Amino acid sequence: MEFRYLRYFVTVAECQHFTRAAEKLGIAQPPLSQQIKKLEQEIGVPLLERLPRGVSLTPAGAVLYQDAVKILSQLDQAVQRTKQVARGERNQIRLGFASSTVVSQQVLALVRGLQEHHPDIDFQPVEQPMPSLVETLRQQEVDLAFLRLPCYASEHVAHTALFDDPFKLVVAADHPLATCHSVTLSQLGNDPIILFPRDIGPGLHDALSDALKSAGLTPSSASLAPQLHSATAMVSAGFGVALVPASLTTQLSDHVSVLSLVEMPLSSQVVLAWQRTNTAQVVRRCIATAREWANAQ
Structure with missing residues (x-):
């Protein structure tokens, strides 16, 4: 599983809308939808419920969202600390x-x-x-x-x-x-x-x-x-x-x-x-x- 899939998923979950999430991520909406479908296929369960005017998390998606936020936060912190060490910072x-x-x-x-x-x-x-x-x-x-x-x-x-x-x-x-x-x-x-x-x-x-x-x-x-x-x-x-x-x-x-x-x-x-x-x-x-x-x- 690629970390970018998790980032896309978290952004869509928070925006509750594919188009708004795509704008926030700076990518086109169709590729974003395809990436989310690939993530769902890889995990084997639906993560988002498609609604007429947006999306909502399925019960499984809600669980993944909570863990994904923590994982991405830890990843960001690890990258930041790595860069700090490389720059000779404290x-x-x-x-x-x-x-x-x-x-x-x-x-x-x-x-x-x-x-x-x-x-x-x-x-x-x-x-x-x-x-x-x-x-x-x-x-x-x-x-x-x-x-x-x-x-x-x-x-x-x-x-x-x-x-x-x-x-x-x-x-x-x-x-x-x-x-x-x-x-x-x-x-x-x-x-x-x-x-x-x-x-x-x-x-x-x-x-x-x-x-x-x-x-x-x-x-x-x-x-x-x-x-x-x-x-x-x-x-x-x-x-x-x-x-x-x-x-x-x-x-x-x-x-x-x-x-x-x-x-x-x-x-x-x-x-x-x-x-x-x-x-x-x-x-x-x-x-x-x-x-x-x-x-x-």
Whole structure:
């Protein structure tokens, strides 16, 4: 299949008219119609429904259209990056952050290290919830991404471990447990436990819920933090207590106390992930630097 067939098809689908699409493409209408027929014959299904005053996508055509737009976008980006390298211009890395990693001082330290070791690279940050970030990584709309495990979607991408991030208990400064150095989950009693919405990170949410249930505890359904790192602010506001990774407890206000958890069955891990098929040299250079950084910790 030729890429120009996909371009013709996408243009016709967006214009919903052969003549207008031909004008936009700068070609005659009859050859355009013939190319679309060849594409349909090659795939073996009709892609467009011919109407008296235009065309519309068939169900099969709608599926192809969505994928074709992504394919052509990736192709255009690849061509652009190739031309940039040929011209000696700076490389670019689209660097993704799961929302629970973006405020981690360790992650930010690694990002600074990447910038120092690779001054020829422009790092473009992108922040997303973990499930959608993994999907953009799979589509190579992001080159590298900081994820927090456990994450169900992470099995679809390659990753290297950066650091373990055990959970801590955050309580209000006037809480009865605030003066303790460490506690067990069973000591929480009836305190409302603040969690983040499951769709932000299903794997981590389920693992944390299971750990609480094993200790006979139930998260508060009334107190959901918008993000994992927002839970500490809700503790300060008096909504309850929260279990958060240690890397998110380094710069909190005096209104809360951070306690170690004894016999906590769950720990999280921060990793750097990439699409398995992404063999770009600039990506591999950054992965090598990240591994050196992790080994030095």
